[in-house]
Amino acid sequence: MDAASFFRDKSLGADSPISGVISLLAAVDALSHVDGLDNLNKQLVFLVFTGEAWGYLGSRRFLLELDQQSDAVRGLNSSLIQLVMEIGSTGKGFSQGNKTFFAHTQVVSSDTNEALDALKLAQESLKSEGVTVSNASSSNPGIPPSSLMSFLRKNSSTSGIVLEDFDTVFANNFYHSHLDDSANINSSAIVAAASLVARTLYVLASDKKDSTSSALSSINANASLVEELISCLLDCDPGLSCELVSSYIASVDTCPSHYVGVVLGEPSSTPSTNQVDDISRFVWNFLADRTSTPKGNTTVCSKDCSNNGGVCIRAETDGKGICVNSTTRYVPAYSTRLKLDSGTWKVLPPNSSDPMGMLDPVWTESNWNTIGLRVYTVQEAAYDQLVLLGGLSVTILAYLAIVLTKAYITKALKQD
Template sequence: MLRGRKCIKEQNVALRILNDESFAKKVGGVVVESGTNISSQAKGFSPVEKFPEAKFAPYQNLNYEWNPAGSSIMLNNYNFPVFLLSQDSTLVLQEIADKNDKNKKAYTVDVAEFNLIMQTTKAGTHDSESCLKEQSCLPLGGYRQLFGAVEMKDSRDIVPTALPKTLLTLISSFIRRALPNYSNRLEQASNRAQLRLRTIDSLNFRERRLPTLLFVADVDHQGNQGRRFVFDEESDDDYQEGSVMSSLPPINITSSKRSKPIILAVASMDSASFFRDKSLGADSPLSGMISLLAAIDALSHIDALSELNKQLIFLICTGEAWGYLGSRRFLAELDMHTDAVDGLNGTLVEMILEVGSTGKSFTQGVNSFFTHSAGDASTTNKTLIAFKNACESLGSETIKISTAKISNPGIPPSSMMAFLSKNSSTSGIVLEDFDTAFLNKFYHSHLDDLSNVNSSSIVAAASLVARTLYILASGKKESSTSELNSINVNSSLVEELLGCLLTCEPGLSCGLVKDYITPTNTCPNHYVGVLMGAPSSKPYLAYVSDVSRFLWNFLADRTSSKEDRSSVCSEDCSSKGQVCIRTEPAGKGTCVVSTTRYIPAYSTRLKFDSDSGTWSVLPPNSSDPMGMVDPVWTESFWDEIQLRVYTVQSATYDRFILAGGIAVTVLAYLTIVATRAMVTKALKRD
């Protein structure tokens, strides 16, 4: 029965359910309301740990709280589903719940019924290894999967039958949030814990367009009991989203000249959330990615890029929210010298500059950024000096760059952890908008949306990154003021990217995106998705997500040699080193010289068998420290999710009718017996 509307913190309810067995038995499901003002009212909501991905940290202090708002509720087991409503559906269910509360003595009541079956539950594959073997799930990573939403069916006709099998109790609303453009749609998130996962996840190929519900398993290296949870989502089409790599200027893989030292700039493109379809990650990590994209755009307008003393490589990773899948796979591809990294020598990487959260640096009129460093002190000091020179060249008192406190245990959760795990002597700096703890109170939450970032902060970070990269790549002790002043970030581009990647209006239908691709969805989502088929640096583009395809085209365009644009193309280019961009809008593209590639992102513990088309889980390898603790997440197949609201007779009324019927029957029987006795007696007298 749909009951009650209480403004309760989601994590408090989740924790009570976990700790109060009697209360948990009364909960058939949870429906979470959406609203327009929850972000400003909430003190903070982060469903992940206080130290996200702590097991991958390259240092020992794993109790440090980088994420003070973290509650870890996303990694718990729940015996019921959790549904996130759109604004319109919220209004409908509020009305129904209020009606039920007011009409406690009414003979009818409104109830909700859901249909939510995961294939892993049906098949009895209770862990990732078995679900991959039985082909009832797919591994997270690779190339993203996008989803639409299912409409909530509101059926008000009275159903004079027994109560439905599953009733959802409305314990709304812990969290309210606006979900633009989702009229009458119900976004669902389900946290059902019939499954207890004890081994690692695996994968299996699944047919495109098959709806899937997130089913993830976390297994430690000792095979202890894992944790499962589900995010909200309804599937429309399945897409793959992988990491994207590019370089400036393009790498000439046919040249015999000695390769230059490499400056590697890194950002992340995926986020996570308790409700998977609402994984926007505006501040963490999208603000950093947008800063890097804007910096690349600014650098692309510089003349004589080929004269730089060092090679700039850009890597935008996916799967970082799920065990640093993208960065770890990138390093594995380097070791194996695959086509995805052809022409790139990992031993030449001199410095790594990662752009983390940059959307919340603006406080009290100043954009304050912090550098978290690791590795060789002399190399990192050069980068710190480059940052300070870049900051001074901007000539603005509203932008400040500082080094993070030495009391920090090390670098914050970031892709840099994967590089340090591979080689502890790797030199790198992570640029963040915080010093000792996240400023983002909605880290890995569905509330980390556009309202949670400041565009001027992102522009300031992009300016710092662009000029710092130029200083490092030029190799000069001092760059001239005129050179640095020629590097200017396009603030309009930043605003456009924010609208395209973090909203539904215009969303992926914005002019910038449609200039490169024909989007299949309007509302963006930055959940990593699943890997379909064989991993490849040249994936089947019909399976590649809108965001990945846009990033690939954008980077290929911005990093290409402007003078080498040539023939019209539809798919491939004849010359080596060329790629075909903008093929979707008009069916014809242009060949450009660019070193831009897709890099599949998936666990280093997974192996794909091209003959059988299946995946297997590799045993832990001591040479892969992160693989030793890798959960190897997977996602279950699932059928169409449905939730409908309709009216039934109340149980009390049914019992009253039953009692009345029994009473009438008994009275009728007694009347008949008495009447027969009277008639018999009367006949005997006659």
Template sequence: MIEQVLEIGSVGKGISQGDTLFYAHASRNSSISKKILDGLQSGSDSLGSDNVKVKPAASSNPGVPPSSLMSFMRKNTSTSGVVLEDFDSQFSNRFYHSHLDSPANINSSSIAAAAALVARSLYILATGDMTVDLMTLNTIKVNVTLVEELIGCLLTCDPGLSCGIAKSFISPSNACPSHYVGVFQDSPSSTQFPSYADDTSRFIWNFLADRTSTLASNVSSCTVKCNNESEVCVGGEVEGGGRCVVSTTRYVPAYSTRLKFEDNAWHVLPANSSDPMGAADPVWTESYWNTISLRVYAVQSTTSDRLILLAGLAVTAASYLGVVVGRAYISKITKRD
């Protein structure tokens, strides 16, 4: 059971006038939330001259900002959590989570500062009631150069996924990274090596597997899978193959709990009668086309439209004139009779 959540939200614009400031938005006023806030404050203090500050968000806020924490709270209202943001009451990056967001809207130093703050805070929280080893704590630092390189790889087309670190793990089909989430196509049991995973997903998976791994007892090369189930193949796409490492990095399928995979097919379970609108667990899908076609229509010019309009006006005027003349002629003949 998940009791507490620490989530990183929009942290790309935390630097203002030389100072780095983040805000901690707590889900509820509980002892667990206070413990997380204390951990963040201790992590901030440990950074010393780096001058990375964290403040509790204003109590007048209606709740936590839009975040994954809301899903945990919807499932269990007693879940305590904190979302770390670079704003207090309103987003500082108005393009956050949109296709208009770009490296121009973020600061790599702010992201690096947030990473250092969270890493140290998690270490402090993990020690619990034990005394924090200051020597170990001070060794927790962030590779700013790596952060800047990842921004170039994941948020730009130049170099994009043609950057050195990406090409050391995958063979990208396109330099421009795709931020499209993709469509889930397999059964839940066959998602560890999805053939439909895009370049961005495969790069992030390989990068995380490499950074969180330990070398296998018997170092061996690989292309897709490793013999040991606890091992994964990192960099299997590149020339010469990859290597097997011990890592818990996995692809996790995301699908509604109202879906059931049975008899090699997906089935939608009946809706809950107490939730007629499906608000608790909405089911959505996306069209999947085997072939995409294009139909082109020729549009006539503006001159043709104007000529048709004038012709229509002329016909209308002539019709009206004909009616007036006809009525006058008929009236004249009737009077003679």
């Protein structure tokens, strides 16, 4: 969910990757309105990674936490991952009234084929809305750059699909540029992708194969929510001061920035204001809200909220927050070769058993506590002319002094 460019705060990454993030949030919202989600045959886990433009920091850190079975990923097991479905760029999948997407795969397996069949089933249920999903060209060398690569390097037999708005050629000409803004995407394509993903996940998790079922046709992304997310996450007006974001967090900035940021202190699994950027805190609160159930009779957060398996959302808005039952976690994204030991960061040697660890970059950045600026006023033209006149006068006087001195010395030498 981060974008990178020379001017980091000017790169919004509207199509790549924010259109995919908005599609995911809208899909989660659509599924949150479905009855009986607790009775699904399979567990759905939603992940939003950051730092992927910097050596896949987020996905690799997540997989490392899974291996270490840390508290941040408690309840998850990498051996139980059946399929990884990634939403890539979706904002440009609109042409002549049709919404077209492509499913990129690398590993041929029964789980992958099942997911492709579910996509086709979801497409059939959305045929009236002009949604089309095609398998990416077999001539492609593999999947496009994506977080799925981290899973495949960890386990080459991992089944996965990357949903993109392009087939063989990357469609975003403004990738990692300030021109990749809200004008570079189409909200209808994002809505279609969200509905497609939500219905596909429902088919996979419920094993219902009927494209005409009322349950499937009732799953639709909220177009108004998508429009609001675009204006909140990609524009300065209203930007992060929009009603949706303000209902979850007290944003530090108004203009959104999708720069990944830097780790200054000890990494924490709590998305606090002084350590985590506005976008990440909003996404965490949004997902925790949409995937939660009320906790008991009381909704106000207390010290016992987290101790009893709950999470506190909207705490920044009124200082109280709401305690809900949710398994939403926050895992800081930083290099797997970094370790904080007694308040000091240490760089670990490359891990020979990790194919990506051998080339794992450790990114650093200069940090200034205070940035100052000196402003000088423009001098008046009369003052500049006076300075020029003074300079000419000094030059003429110096020349005359040299000539007179030379004549005096010459005369004195002749007399001697």
